[in-house]
Amino acid sequence: MKRIVAATLTGLVLVLLIFYLAFVNYTNRNQVGIAWDHLAGVVWLQNTGGWKLTAPWVSVARIDVRPIRVCITSAGRGFNCKLVQFVPAKYQEFLETEGFGYYWWANRISFNLGYDEEYRGVKDIFRGYAFGVRKYGFLKVVDDYVDSQ
Numbered sequence: 001m002k003r004i005v006a007a008t009l010t011g012l013v014l015v016l017l018i019f020y021l022a023f024v025n026y027t028n029r030n031q032v033g034i035a036w037d038h039l040a041g042v043v044w045l046q047n048t049g050g051w052k053l054t055a056p057w058v059s060v061a062r063i064d065v066r067p068i069r070v071c072i073t074s075a076g077r078g079f080n081c082k083l084v085q086f087v088p089a090k091y092q093e094f095l096e097t098e099g100f101g102y103y104w105w106a107n108r109i110s111f112n113l114g115y116d117e118e119y120r121g122v123k124d125i126f127r128g129y130a131f132g133v134r135k136y137g138f139l140k141v142v143d144d145y146v147d148s149q
Contacts, residue, residue: 022056023054024051024054025046025052026051026052027046027048027049027050027052027060027062028049028062029050030064030066031049031062032045032046032062032063032086032088033045033046033047033061033063034060034061034062034063034091034094036058036059036060036061036100037057038059043091045091059100061100061102063086063122064086064122065085065086067142067143068085068122068123068126069083070082070084070123070126070127070130071127072127072131082131082141082143083142084126084129084130084139084141085139085140086138086140087137087140090137090138093136097129097136097138
């Protein structure tokens with residue numbers, strides 16, 4: 001009898017785990033989800049936080065919309081950091097430029113010993129666009145260095 005109960009509970013846990021991994025995604029209220037239906041080729045924005053049920057062939061990447069401080073490694077103190085924020089309304093421009101991916105996973109296996117900044121994830125992606133010459137609509141510079149002369 002104990003074996004039947006244990007096997008039933010184990011089976012139930014496995015079914016729930018598979019259901020969760022295949023059909024459920026979660027975004028915090030300070031995040032947006034960029035969802036991509038691989039079969040239909042449709043991309044949309046999940047701009048409300050919470051639990052969502054999607055088909056197994058839909059991938060969802062989460063991006064934090066709070067301002068993020070991005071810095072470059074420099075001995076100079078005047079121009080090495082910016083405060084940037086993702087603009088959810090311009091997510092299609094972001095996808096055209098960067099492509100779809102799990103941005104948290106980007107460059108996750110990276111060893112950069114000796115630096116205070118970590119070069120991985122969406123923070124690293126935004127650093128590249130924040131300090132580039134071209135300005136992009138999907139990234140708003142909240143605070144920037146301004147020469148006072």
